[in-house]
Amino acid sequence: MQITLDSYDKENAEKMVRAEYGLSLNQYMVMETKKLANQYLSEDYVSPETQSVIDQAVTGTLKTSKPQSADDFLKNLGITVE
Numbered sequence: 442m443q444i445t446l447d448s449y450d451k452e453n454a455e456k457m458v459r460a461e462y463g464l465s466l467n468q469y470m471v472m473e474t475k476k477l478a479n480q481y482l483s484e485d486y487v488s489p490e491t492q493s494v495i496d497q498a499v500t501g502t503l504k505t506s507k508p509q510s511a512d513d514f515l516k517n518l519g520i521t522v523e
Contacts, residue, residue: 450511457515473518 446454451466458469481495497503 446511446514454511454515457520461520 455466458464458466462469462472464472481491494503
């Protein structure tokens with residue numbers, strides 16, 4: 442899966458993640474992905490819909506219906522952008 446941000450959103454996301462976590466945006470995304478993977482792998486049962494999304498993400502075929510802004514991406518991760 443690839444997330445493409447315009448230069449302004451990328452710069453803002455980089456600064457916010459660096460200030461909050463002391464990590465680059467890529468390092469933060471890897472950390473969050475590992476946490477989500479561990480959460481899903483620790484569940485005894487995963488719904489077919491969730492398994493389908495996981496399979497698509499693993500194979501690199503997961504597509505989103507619209508481009509996502511950095512604010513939306515971080516909000517979906519539970520990070521409040523002010």
